[in-house]
Amino acid sequence: MKYFILLSLLTPLYAVDHVLIITHVHNRWDFIALQHETFKKFLRDDYEYVVFNDAPDQEMMEEINSICACYNIRCIQVPQEIHTRPYLPRKPDDWLQQNNFRHANCVQYSLDTIGFNHNGIVFIIDNDCVLIRPFSITAYMQGKDIAAFIKRPCNKAYYCSPLFCMLNMPQLPEKKTLNFNCGIINGVPGDTGGWSYYYLLKHPELTVVPVSMTFSHQLFLEDKHIHKLADDLADDIKRGFYEHFGFNDIEIKFLLQKPDTFEFYLNNLFLHYRGATYTPDDFYKYSIFIQFINEILTS
Numbered sequence: 001m002k003y004f005i006l007l008s009l010l011t012p013l014y015a016v017d018h019v020l021i022i023t024h025v026h027n028r029w030d031f032i033a034l035q036h037e038t039f040k041k042f043l044r045d046d047y048e049y050v051v052f053n054d055a056p057d058q059e060m061m062e063e064i065n066s067i068c069a070c071y072n073i074r075c076i077q078v079p080q081e082i083h084t085r086p087y088l089p090r091k092p093d094d095w096l097q098q099n100n101f102r103h104a105n106c107v108q109y110s111l112d113t114i115g116f117n118h119n120g121i122v123f124i125i126d127n128d129c130v131l132i133r134p135f136s137i138t139a140y141m142q143g144k145d146i147a148a149f150i151k152r153p154c155n156k157a158y159y160c161s162p163l164f165c166m167l168n169m170p171q172l173p174e175k176k177t178l179n180f181n182c183g184i185i186n187g188v189p190g191d192t193g194g195w196s197y198y199y200l201l202k203h204p205e206l207t208v209v210p211v212s213m214t215f216s217h218q219l220f221l222e223d224k225h226i227h228k229l230a231d232d233l234a235d236d237i238k239r240g241f242y243e244h245f246g247f248n249d250i251e252i253k254f255l256l257q258k259p260d261t262f263e264f265y266l267n268n269l270f271l272h273y274r275g276a277t278y279t280p281d282d283f284y285k286y287s288i289f290i291q292f293i294n295e296i297l298t299s
Contacts, residue, residue: 017120128276217260
């Protein structure tokens, strides 16, 4: 009996929490429902999806809060004063409202407030990146400390992009020193997440796995390269090419509409809209995206 009691007392020390998914929303509240619904359908984990509301004004803040309340999504307000003082190190002449400065602040704030304290996997993802196939983060992260889209500016540095970054928090040493600031790294400019380079450099013992990324237009360039027929290539030949690379019927229908400004991540499990926050929508791009999401959610 005493051994059972001892085991019961020790077990919570080794318990691992659900997957914590963090996204940051500046203005595109419409993508919250899309991302939420695709995780709900395809993610095979116990998880919590949390939106950090970085709206720059009261009206947008209420829009984001409202959609989160509608779907019962935990929503945390990013205090806007962190964008009017150097929440992260800045040079005296930096414009603090710069897009990547704001993004870096939000990512770091979300880690400081809930991410670093989470006893499980933390998945940071852009809010216009959706899961399009069944997937388990927990299973994928077995034997990995970090899995992320790795940027390599000028091949002089490498860092984790918070566009797509999975962190196995219980296994990270000195995790609160992990910094997602942007700025100069190793002599070259880095985007949001750039300063994670220094953390990776300090901890070479970590198992860091780069996540694959394919621009959708590369798929079209590739089939042109193989068949030498450019846009005259018949759809049935293209279909065979896409099937060879593992795309299903709904995805092939989407690809045949030539959505050339999207990105696929992690072996085509995730689709990234790209530029949703600061780039005006192209009607064609948005319409085929919504049509595709509706089809995969109802299939």
